[in-house]
Amino acid sequence: MDIKLKDFEGPLDLLLHLVSKYEVDIYDVPIVEVIEQYLAYIATLQAMRLEVAGDYMVMASQLMLIKSRKLLPKVAETAVEEDDPELELLSQIEEYRRFKVLSDELAAQHDKRAVYYSKPKEELIVEDAILKQDKSVMDLFLAFSKVISAKQEEVKNSHTVIEKDDYRIEDMMALLNSRLESESSVVLTGVFAGCQNLQEAITLFLAALELIKRQQVSVEQEDNFGRIILRKGA
Incomplete structure (x- = not known):
């Protein structure tokens, strides 16, 4: 029996899906919870013997680094770190969100315009x-x-x-x-x-x-x- 699940377009798409569920600004989400959900998703794919793309695994390693830093006890801050991997990740998700919104708007305009032309028969793929x-x-x-x-x-x-x-x-x-x-x-x-x-x-x-x-x-x-x-x- 062949059961197929809808794939995300990439690791940032999966992270955006998880982040958007909190219905708050991206920079206010509980990042450790999001990371745990992402890692659980990857672990489940592996347990089901489903192939996991390399970019998902690279992102998983980056998230584990961020999580480890968040869980370590904080010492007195002497200087602000030049590179903040958590802030960089959230910026990437926010940028991806903006591009996805624009992509959805363009797709909607394309669909609206397409009704005025005859198109060849296409296979409909639904959930x-x-x-x-x-x-x-x-x-x-x-x-x-x-x-x-x-x-x-x-x-x-x-x-x-x-x-x-x-x-x-x-x-x-x-x-x-x-x-x-x-x-x-x-x-x-x-x-x-x-x-x-x-x-x-x-x-x-x-x-x-x-x-x-x-x-x-x-x-x-x-x-x-x-x-x-x-x-x-x-």
């Missing part, structure tokens, strides 16, 4: 699922990143057990359907609570995506970074 309150499948994936990060830490701290890879997406779909038949809704974090290992959690997540694509399950998120709720039916 497999749209979450309520202007959410997207990527919001679901980012929420799953938090779950998988916690599960990785749990596995690392437990005894090493080699388990057979025999989880099937179809079985997990049936499991989710069964739970939603007996419960009006289930919380995403609660769904993964009983998973014994990463492979089971990943298979369960892919099953949830497939149910969303088939419109057998609807998804809600009450607020930014809030809990993800699954309900029966689209």
Whole structure:
């Protein structure tokens, strides 16, 4: 079963997505929280054996440096540093945001102008699922990143057990359907609570995506970074 997630256009696009959720000025966002969410997203891609582009990994190393500096105890400041990597990063995100706004405006003008001309038939590419309150499948994936990060830490701290890879997406779909038949809704974090290992959690997540694509399950998120709720039916 081939499940595809919408990719970001690059590491700055992912960071802008995370930063914009705080609905404050870019220079006022809690940068450590944003960095942790970015690193969790990259770790989840790796856990799912998905290829991670090199520029994402370069950005991850830069973010880890910024995070380490933010977490170190501050000593008496003797002089202002010439190069502030955090300020430089936020400036890059702000510059990227401006260019993206201009790009969106140009695309809108292009679409408006294009209605006056006959165009050849084009393949329409749409999102497999749209979450309520202007959410997207990527919001679901980012929420799953938090779950998988916690599960990785749990596995690392437990005894090493080699388990057979025999989880099937179809079985997990049936499991989710069964739970939603007996419960009006289930919380995403609660769904993964009983998973014994990463492979089971990943298979369960892919099953949830497939149910969303088939419109057998609807998804809600009450607020930014809030809990993800699954309900029966689209």
